[in-house]
Amino acid sequence: MRVTSLSTALxxxxxxxxxxxxxxxxxxxxxxxxxxxxxxxxxxQSNQGAQPTKMASTDSSKPLVFVDSNEPSSxxxxxxxxxxxxxxxxxxxxxxxxxxxxxxxxxxxQSWEVASxxxxxxxxxxxxxxxxxxxxxxxxxxxxxIEMILDPKTGAGRRSVYxxxxxxxxxxxxxxxxxxxxxxPDLPFLxxxxxxxxxxxxxLKKAGVSDFGLQxxxxxxxKFVEWVPNDHITLDANPxxxxxxxxxxxxxxKVVPEAGARTAALRAGEADIVLNISPNDLDALKKDSNLDIxxxxxxxxxxxxxxxxxxxxxDPKVRQAMNYAIDRKSIVNDIMxxxxxxxxxxxxxxxxxxxxxxxxxxxxxxxxQLLTEAGYPNGFDGNLFYVAGRWAGDDQVTQAMQAYWxxxxxxxxxxxxxxxxxxxxxxxxxxxxxxWTTMQIRTSTYIDYHLYRLFNSEASxxxxxxxxxxxxxxxxELLAKxxxxxxxxxxxxxxxxxxxxxxxxxxxxxxxxxxxLLGARKGVGGYELLPxxxxxxxxxxx
Amino acid sequence: xxxxxVRRLLYAVPVMLVVSIxxxxxxxxAPGDPATMLAGEDARPEDVAAIKAKYGLDQPxxxxxxxxxxxxxxxxxxxxxxxxxxxxxxxxxxMPATAELAIASxxxxxxxxxxxxxxxxxxxxxxxxxGIMIVALLGVSVPVFWLGLMLILLFSVELHWFPTGGxxxxxxxxxxxxxxxxxxxxIIARMTRSSMLEVVRQDYIRTARSKGLKERVVTIRHAxxxxxxxxxxxxxxxxxxxxxGAVITETVFARPGLGRLLVSxxxxxxxxVVQGTLMLLAGSFVLVNLLVDIVYGYLDPRIRYE
Numbered sequence: 001m002r003v004t005s006l007s008t009a010l011x012x013x014x015x016x017x018x019x020x021x022x023x024x025x026x027x028x029x030x031x032x033x034x035x036x037x038x039x040x041x042x043x044x045q046s047n048q049g050a051q052p053t054k055m056a057s058t059d060s061s062k063p064l065v066f067v068d069s070n071e072p073s074s075x076x077x078x079x080x081x082x083x084x085x086x087x088x089x090x091x092x093x094x095x096x097x098x099x100x101x102x103x104x105x106x107x108x109x110q111s112w113e114v115a116s117x118x119x120x121x122x123x124x125x126x127x128x129x130x131x132x133x134x135x136x137x138x139x140x141x142x143x144x145x146i147e148m149i150l151d152p153k154t155g156a157g158r159r160s161v162y163x164x165x166x167x168x169x170x171x172x173x174x175x176x177x178x179x180x181x182x183x184x185p186d187l188p189f190l191x192x193x194x195x196x197x198x199x200x201x202x203x204l205k206k207a208g209v210s211d212f213g214l215q216x217x218x219x220x221x222x223k224f225v226e227w228v229p230n231d232h233i234t235l236d237a238n239p240x241x242x243x244x245x246x247x248x249x250x251x252x253x254k255v256v257p258e259a260g261a262r263t264a265a266l267r268a269g270e271a272d273i274v275l276n277i278s279p280n281d282l283d284a285l286k287k288d289s290n291l292d293i294x295x296x297x298x299x300x301x302x303x304x305x306x307x308x309x310x311x312x313x314x315d316p317k318v319r320q321a322m323n324y325a326i327d328r329k330s331i332v333n334d335i336m337x338x339x340x341x342x343x344x345x346x347x348x349x350x351x352x353x354x355x356x357x358x359x360x361x362x363x364x365x366x367x368x369q370l371l372t373e374a375g376y377p378n379g380f381d382g383n384l385f386y387v388a389g390r391w392a393g394d395d396q397v398t399q400a401m402q403a404y405w406x407x408x409x410x411x412x413x414x415x416x417x418x419x420x421x422x423x424x425x426x427x428x429x430x431x432x433x434x435x436w437t438t439m440q441i442r443t444s445t446y447i448d449y450h451l452y453r454l455f456n457s458e459a460s461x462x463x464x465x466x467x468x469x470x471x472x473x474x475x476x477e478l479l480a481k482x483x484x485x486x487x488x489x490x491x492x493x494x495x496x497x498x499x500x501x502x503x504x505x506x507x508x509x510x511x512x513x514x515x516x517l518l519g520a521r522k523g524v525g526g527y528e529l530l531p532x533x534x535x536x537x538x539x540x541x542x
Numbered sequence: 543x544x545x546x547x548v549r550r551l552l553y554a555v556p557v558m559l560v561v562s563i564x565x566x567x568x569x570x571x572a573p574g575d576p577a578t579m580l581a582g583e584d585a586r587p588e589d590v591a592a593i594k595a596k597y598g599l600d601q602p603x604x605x606x607x608x609x610x611x612x613x614x615x616x617x618x619x620x621x622x623x624x625x626x627x628x629x630x631x632x633x634x635x636x637m638p639a640t641a642e643l644a645i646a647s648x649x650x651x652x653x654x655x656x657x658x659x660x661x662x663x664x665x666x667x668x669x670x671x672x673g674i675m676i677v678a679l680l681g682v683s684v685p686v687f688w689l690g691l692m693l694i695l696l697f698s699v700e701l702h703w704f705p706t707g708g709x710x711x712x713x714x715x716x717x718x719x720x721x722x723x724x725x726x727x728x729i730i731a732r733m734t735r736s737s738m739l740e741v742v743r744q745d746y747i748r749t750a751r752s753k754g755l756k757e758r759v760v761t762i763r764h765a766x767x768x769x770x771x772x773x774x775x776x777x778x779x780x781x782x783x784x785x786x787g788a789v790i791t792e793t794v795f796a797r798p799g800l801g802r803l804l805v806s807x808x809x810x811x812x813x814x815v816v817q818g819t820l821m822l823l824a825g826s827f828v829l830v831n832l833l834v835d836i837v838y839g840y841l842d843p844r845i846r847y848e
Contacts, residue, residue: 071806073624081582152592157582159589210626229627229635230798231708256707256796260691264706267699420574420811427578453584463587 063234063250064524064540067262067271071230071255074213076204077197078149078156085194085534086275087253090235091132092197092218095123095142096188100528101350102299102445104188108137108198108219109176118183118486119166125174129242131200132223139170144201146178154209158195161449185486189446194534221246221538230255247526247541259392263519266291272524272542275535277517278392279337285519294518295339299348299531300443302340302397304384304509305454309469310434312380319506320360321370325408326401327362332512335396339517343510346455346502347495350531353447355496357503360510367408379409386414386439387422397511398439412437430461430469441514443532447495452479455502470507474498543839547832554828561824562614562817566607569813575599576623576811597623610817619821620814622807629818632803639709640799643791644784646719651726652777656766658727659734659773664761666739674731681728690721690794707796714795722791726780733776737769744768770841778834782827 066086074080077088097107109123129137146168149156156162164184169177180187190196203217216224219242222235233253237246254271256262259278265271267288277285277293285293304322306313313319328342347354371379384402388395398414405412417425426438444450453459456479457471478498482491516533526539577593578585594600598609613620619629658678662671697717698706708714741747742765750760789801800819807815839845 073810074626079580152589153596155580155589155593155596157580157589158584160586161584210621213626228798229625229632230802231796254708254796257802258691258794258796261694261707261794261796264691264694264699268702268706270706418574419809420572420576420579422574423578423583424573424575466583 063252064248064273064537064542065252065254065271066273066275066535066537067254067256067265068275069255069257069259069262072227072233074210075216075224075227076199076209076213078154078158078195079209079213081157081195083533085530085532086537087233087235088194088197089220089534089536090222090251090253090538091216091220091224092199093220094192094194094196094198095125096192096196098192100530102189102192102531103352104192107192109191112188114187114486119180121178121180121187122171123176123178125176126242127174129219130240131203131219132217132238133200133203135200135202136173137198137219138173139176140173141198141201142176143168143170144204145196145198148204148209149195156195158193161190162195164190183484183486185483185491186446186448189449193445222251225250241538243538246538248537251537251540266519266521269521271521273518273520273527273535273540275516275518275533276392277519279339279517280392282337282339282517290522292520292522292524294516294520294529296516296518296529297341297350297531298443298514298516298533299350299445300441300514300533301343301349302391302394302511302514303343303440303442304401304437304511305440305468306437306508307430307433307468308507309430312374312376312382312435313437314469315374316505317370317374318376318380319509321367321374321408322405322410322509323360323506324363324370325367325410326360326404326509326511328359328512329362331397331400335400336393336512339515340512341515343512346451346499346507346510347447348442348444348450349513351444351447351450353492353495355499357500360506364404364408371409376409379411380435381411381413382435382437384412384414384437384439385417385422385425387419388416390419391441391514394439401439401509401511427463427467430467437509445532448479448483451475451482451495451498451502455479455498455507468508470505472501472505472507475501543836547836550832550835554825557828558821558824562611562821563607565817565820566603566610566813569808569811569816570603572811574811576813579810580623610814614821619818622815623812624807624810624815629814632815633800633819633822636798636800636803639792639797640785640788640801642709642715643718643722643788643797643799644781646715647723647726647784647788648777648781650719650723651730651780654723655727655730656734656773659731660738660761660766662731662735663738663742671735675735678728678731681724681731684724686721686725686790687794689724690718690791693717693721694794707794709795709797709799714797718791718795718797721794722784722788726784729780730773730776733773734769737772738765741765741769767841771838774834774837774841778830781830785823785826785830 068084068086070082070084072080072084072087073082075087075091077092080088093108095107095109097105099105108126108129110126112121112123114121125139125142131137146165148154149159149162150165152159164180166179166181171177178187198219199212200217204212207215214227221238221241221243223238225234225236227233232255235251235253237249239245256265259276259281262274263277263281263285266274282293285291306319308314332338332340332342342359344356344359345354371377384398386398402412402414422438442454453466455470455475457473457476459466460468460470475498478494482494485491516529518529518535520527524540524542526541528536530536577590577597577599581590581593598606610620621628622632658674662674665671694706694717697703704717705714747760747765750764785800788799789805792799792801803815804819807819
């Protein structure tokens with residue numbers, strides 16, 4: 001009897017304590033802890049003291065809370081090229097700006113022109129622009145930035161793309177001359193890339209590349225305040241921004257790795273803008289009248305890329321069969337909940353020069369016929385290696401594709417690997433990878449870059465991630481011609497012809513073009529969702 | 543007792559050394575390397591080689607290990623290959639969130655688990671006993687991931703009682719502690735129950751009752767205290783697991799903890815961070831086990847340490 005009453009009493013006590021701790025009404029807006037550090041800390045070490053912050057509630061005097069899944073590696077743009085561009089767009093500017101279609105516009109450079117020799121470019125810079133540390137943005141800064149990218153010691157991930165720049169010369173403080181090795185009509189596209197964002201040479205020289213990545217200094221609409229690892233990054237408005245003062249005084253970039261938790265944060269009002277919403281949550285979110293949901297085309301495509309120097313994948317009929325075997329409409333509608341578009345181009349979606357071609361329709365009978373013609377009436381065995389968890393739906397899409405292939409006799413075995421394992425396998429000699437294919441996401445800001453690195457036979461045989469072994473000399477010729485002229489109509493024709501060849505060759509399996517999903521609380525506006533998946537927050541307001 | 547503790551701490555040294563060698567070995571056997579990942583998909587072989595040279599990754603393995611060990615003995619755990627922050631800074635930045643969560647989960651698990659286990663044992667085969675054991679089975683079987691999201695949906699989104707995630711405040715600790723503590727609670731409840739059932743059948747319990755002691759005194763001072771020994775073992779093991787293995791809870795609740803650090807650094811082959819974090823976790827495990835053994839000595843006077 002006594003034991004019962006004692007233990008019951010204890011249980012009630014525990015329950016009572018936990019209930020008492022929960023407030024009876026929704027909490028009022030909590031003061032954000034990130035207000036503590038007003039000045040940017042001088043060294044990276046001082047980040048240790050900063051505390052993880054509470055999620056702030058939506059309120060006009062509070063920071064704009066932006067939630068995404070990706071923790072930056074480094075905020076030095078040539079090195080930090082991962083999927084956290086929103087932070088870099090807030091901190092930095094490029095010489096060449098772009099609109100929401102990624103088309104070049106004046107940026108830190110007001111104008112540019114190329115001389116008749118096709119290799120000498122002159123950029124006129126905007127005057128009166130300062131970096132966050134007060135130093136001037138000028139031609140010397142441009143020269144320093146580009147030379148840093150070209151220096152192998154910096155470790156810039158896209159250095160090899162910049163080697164087309166032979167030299168950078170200062171003509172006067174507001175004029176820069178860039179000389180390329182050969183005619184390179186896409187130089188403006190290269191310079192609008194995130195890796196070309198302009199950093200303060202003073203800060204970069206003082207801190208070195210590694211520490212600059214933890215304490216970035218740019219010309220952008222927001223200044224760096226603090227970075228609590230795996231928790232949040234705080235950015236304050238730059239009142240002297242050359243394009244005008246931002247409307248929000250502070251941005252808190254919060255990293256929430258789980259899609260369900262991001263959706264919850266949006267619905268609970270803890271986040272103002274949330275990126276990378278899972279398509280599974282879309283229906284529930286669309287019904288919420290407090291939210292705006294954006295679904296926009298991206299520049300990324302989901303592809304399966306076979307190593308094709310050996311049979312069976314060296315035979316175009318086999319690759320075409322694999323393209324016909326898949327029901328893309330069903331993948332987009334049923335697995336991706338309509339978030340995506342059936343692939344209709346080997347070029348990146350929504351990029352100038354990409355041509356739309358008749359999609360490979362779902363035709364298993366034709367697939368079987370092609371296989372028979374290729375000498376595989378009973379199909380064949382193969383392997384697909386992939387990383388799961390990189391984008392919403394990747395696991396299910398891959399399994400669906402395997403099922404479609406098995407249905408026509410192509411026995412693809414799935415092999416899940418992790419990122420590092422995938423990189424290692426992609427770098428192997430394609431001759432040793434007969435019958436191997438992979439799942440990839442492909443995204444590029446300009447057509448020459450995309451077609452060249454994937455389909456040029458020199459690139460596809462080079463040691464690196466692109467070594468599928470695809471070879472078509474006509475495609476090589478067309479790509480070379482596309483680079484050699486500045487005439488847009490001519491270039492477009494060359495790229496279209498190249499893409500038609502690539503498409504008919506069925507160089508890869510193109511599945512669907514991805515779309516970006518963004519959710520925002522009603523009342524938050526002025527943000528710009530780019531096809532790259534990043535968000536420009538300069539004009540954001542709440 | 544003092545000599546015992548010193549001896550145990552000295553044993554820890556070869557243990558940590560062996561752990562470091564095993565971790566180093568496994569990391570380097572796994573396919574992929576950090577230089578390739580850092581260089582990115584546009585990199586040429588010479589760019590990857592430049593990065594390897596920059597971080598000393600092109601040296602033979604025994605040289606790399608030797609350099610690492612020499613640095614550690616000087617107190618330098620190295621720098622992250624990805625962020626270039628000091629490894630110690632990376633770890634200490636995440637310790638508060640992890641320690642909070644581990645302690646809170648353990649508190650929930652120990653208090654609720656023990657209370658519920660005692661109730662179950664003293665009312666064996668009753669409806670309450672069966673009910674509690676079914677709930678305990680659920681607690682162990684329910685995926686942490688699902689439980690966490692369900693709690694967020696109910697208590698954060700619908701009721702607005704707690705925040706959806708983050709770390710640093712008590713309110714942000716409640717849901718994760720309940721999520722992570724659920725399976726530990728169930729385990730401790732079952733452990734307490736079976737241990738109690740065994741002890742309650744002992745002669746000395748019958749003696750205590752026949753001495754005329756109140757049932758409550760018999761249960762708590764005599765039975766529970768002796769039943770605690772296996773439970774304390776489980777608590778020690780659970781604490782070690784909670785310190786390093788809470789990655790799913792940390793991911794769901796966006797807590798910047800050691801679990802997430804470990805997983806992300808393994809994925810990016812960030813060798814110094816993996817090594818440093820695992821060495822610190824191994825050290826914590828050694829200390830926790832030592833604590834558990836000392837508590838045994840207190841609980842059971844028959845156990846004496848020379």
